[in-house]
Amino acid sequence: MNMLRKIAPVFGTLAILTLQATSAEPEKAQGLAPYFTPATAAPKAPDTDGFIQRWLLLEPIKKPNRGNTVFTDTYVRDTFNAEYFPNQFTVIPHDGDKVTVAGDELAWHALDSSLYNVKLFRFASGLDKTTYGVIFWAVTVVDSPREMQNVRLAVGSNSASMWWLNGKEAVDLFGDRRMVMDDCVSKRITLNKGRNVIRGAVINGPGMSDFCVRFIDENGQPIKDLTVSLDNAGK
């Protein structure tokens, strides 16, 4: 925390300047630095280990839970299958788009994570949003230069999460989970040539929410020749 307070004023100016353009920044924001920077219009490759760092993140939906032991398969599946906003399984939002969930107006943010993982706790706290007892939705669009068969979507999340690729459920992480890279991995799937949509939902009670996502090949090696472009990012 101390470090954040030291750094926040430095990036805070930049963040405010940038986010003013998106009109998504609450007035009391602590700032998203050093964990996030606004996504730009230029395509972004995964990091050196193949982790996807560019995401559209929806401000947290309140879902109070005192603990995470309730995150059974059934609970998580039922919770994510409930409708929170229109077209939640199909929409590809734009930076600054807003939805209303249970009376709360929530905005989508197009961001690049500074780290291999996406620290949702910092996303929420940086925007002065609820950090515990929350659901986060994340969307990104991956461009593949060719069709890739027998790849796997590899995810780690804190806590439970579900992930869909091109509208199909791909990976589930149930239970009270720590974020471990490549914790749960999809069955063999095909990445389409061109655009592929990854959608995820993460739920957490108390604790630091985050996730990391990458594709791995048949040999478990990261797939890095991909790019991520979010419509209207960096406008």
Next chain:
Amino acid sequence: MKSPILAAAIPSLLLLCSSNPAMALDGEPYIHDPSTVMPCDGKYFTFGTGGGGLMSDDGWIWHSGAVRPGGGAAPDVIKIGDRFLMAYGATGGGLGGGHNGRILTMWNKTLDPASPDFKFSDAVVVASTDGLEDCDAIDPSFLLDPTDGRLWLTYGTYFGFIRIVELDPKTGTRIEGNQPINIAIDCEASDLIYRDGWYYLLGTHGTCCDGANSTYNIRVGRSKKPTGPFVDNLGNDMIKGGGKLVVAASGRFVGPGHFGRMVLGDDVEKFSCHYEADLDRSARSVLDIRPLLWKDGWPVAGDNFKEGTYQIQSEGSGYALELAVDFVRMAGRGGGGGFGGRGGPGGRNGTNAPGGTNAPGRGGFGGGFGGRGPTGPVAPVAAQTLAEDSTNWPAGNLDLRLGDFMFRPHQTWTIAAVTNTGYLGSPYFKITITGTDRALAASEDAEVVTVPAFTGQPEQLWRIDQLIDGTYRIMPKVVPNSKEPLALTAVGYSTPTLTKFDPKTAKSRWNLKTP
């Protein structure tokens, strides 16, 4: 060997075929002094004292039928190029007369007597003893040195020394001028093997040929040279009687002897031997094939897999193979005096922020964790039952995953032999959730699932091989739509799948632990 007993009797003996998986091998595996088990033309062969031997289509169910001329005792076989070289002792180690032994070698293109190519060359003497010297030329064994292609033959029994001579790998005859070297004493059934810069001399100690009272046991020393000195783990030379134990009597099997190593690749090694007595088979001498492990540079006998109830633990992640079903909480909230107090809404497991500072939220856990805990007398907590755990299990096929190792019913498996089919040294197994018929199976997309009931389909049969480090490789007999063998593998930390076995990683290695 000290006695050639059984030699004449073995071929004529027939017992009922048993399906008891506790037995060494299925079928009629009756043999004494077997040669190293050798694959040929899709079958397996071993040859014993007295002529003839055993053969098997799958390595699990054995019967007589192998053919070897020459009589005598304790042959060995090695494949060199596309031919098989066989050695045998023409005599019987003193019980049939004196100690003027002779070792002979002969070639054959195949070991299968049904093959049109089956024809042994004339046998030639490659080593002999005169009956007076401190050696009796019986119990031969080959090593084709992988480092330089030289062919070595060891032989001998308790009558003096174990000796080594060099043969010509092209002819199977003795290298001209080669003189035998004494390398061990007071053992028999020697076998020379090579691994990672070491030559290992295995020899059988103890009393042969006394049924259930035989004390046969296999021991080893090692050397940097094929000609010794072979020193055991205590620093004692085998020429002075040293030898580290590899395998002795265990379970219902007494008197292992006549070691023969099989390197099957992918860190799977096995060894063949006979037991002087199988107590479940009238104390008769039987063939066995067991896993061979390596520990601190020494060979160690693994155990044939025993049926039972296990948890299947990933060597990579430490997680347990489990049904992908809801975790059902059990009784036992625990608590302990003075730990944590009432707790607060603090975080659970904060990850580090950049720069190394811990994130907030390391404080107390929610209420109910700490405090004084339950009051009243301390009492055992009943384990979770299958009925409690399975209340909401869906019907139909269920996916699998790797979950926290918790010895819960949804991660407890019964592994039972299916004895009418097998592979080298073992039957296939069915693997079911304990207390149910829900069976582990390979799916058409090369993943693993459970099916509601075991039907005996080949994709529900599993091969379990103990690897040289003691962990296990677990493979379905068949993967639908796949032509290559695949093994149960952890991809990532928590996801099981089927992939080609990779011995370089822990991902395809499993521990089988009793709950």
